[in-house]
Amino acid sequence: MRKTFLFMDTITNKVDSKGRVSLPADYRAIVKELNSEIICYRSLTAPCIEGCTEDLLEKLAAEIENSTDFFSQTQDDLTNLIFGDARRFTFDSTGRIVLTEKLLQHAAITDTAVFVGKGRKFQIWSPENWAKEEARIRSEIMKKRPVLNAGKNGEADK
């Protein structure tokens, strides 16, 4: 029995001509233990696919519901954008999901997908875009490093 249910690590899998791709085994385990389902949608800010468990979206829906302004414009827009794009993806007995053409195009994925853990969520990138993104993030971190070091001492990773 695991203690935490966080998506981690970076795993590269193949995408076949039908858009089928194996969800990393560890991700599957999380989804199963949570008795949940995978939800995927286009990232609003990056050329990648984002995924999470149903629970997370359910939480969002509940928040929106309880925020009294049933008739708010911004809320209306947000729900359209998020729920209109998201979809449930059940995996078969061999652990694969079938990504849609829309998602694949947004992430510029053809035959290889890179799963990147982000805790409660994860992302799916094309190898090329992920390489760029990782480089960007690392250089970004390096710039902020002096600040980070003020707090802890250099255990960031290895």
Add this chain to the structure above:
Amino acid sequence: MRKTFLFMDTITNKVDSKGRVSLPADYRAIVKELNSEIICYRSLTAPCIEGCTEDLLEKLAAEIENSTDFFSQTQDDLTNLIFGDARRFTFDSTGRIVLTEKLLQHAAITDTAVFVGKGRKFQIWSPENWAKEEARIRSEIMKKRPVLNAGKNGEADK
């Protein structure tokens, strides 16, 4: 057995000369599992049809009941409009509902309907109007992005 009952994704189906249109399979599954029925009405704010399960309208009614005079006059008026317009739509064994002329006209739908998930609700648009609306929302949301992120932390995305 699913845990969450959220309308999601964007699905395009045909509308025949009688106004018949297939409710997306996943939407049907939700309605069935909730042992509910589809309710549709003209959106108060947009040229589209809005739909939800009976439960949601039930909840709306309860809210009005319990809120003595806390609700503004305008909100009261709005809910009146909804209830005055709403109707139940049962689907046949093949999963189709028959939209009324009134609804179709309001949404300017002729032979194609676009279902857009909104969590507890969904909307039905003409392809043209939905294309415009989606574009509008995306640009609108991008403008407000900093504000959204200030409030919550990283729920919507990041």
Add this chain to the structure above:
DNA sequence: TATCTATTTATGGTATATCATGGTATTTTA
């Protein structure tokens, strides 16, 4: 530590079930 063995995981291929949709029959109601 190195080698072999047993599971688990990833992936290609195929059969099956489901879904959307055109058409028709039956029921309702005005």
Add this chain to the structure above:
DNA sequence: TAAAATACCATGATATACCATAAATAGATA
């Protein structure tokens, strides 16, 4: 009884579930 609304049937396309094999990982033994 005519017109409209509703329920049922048929079919092609699509998506899903299943089977088989290869690769990789973990575990055990020496």
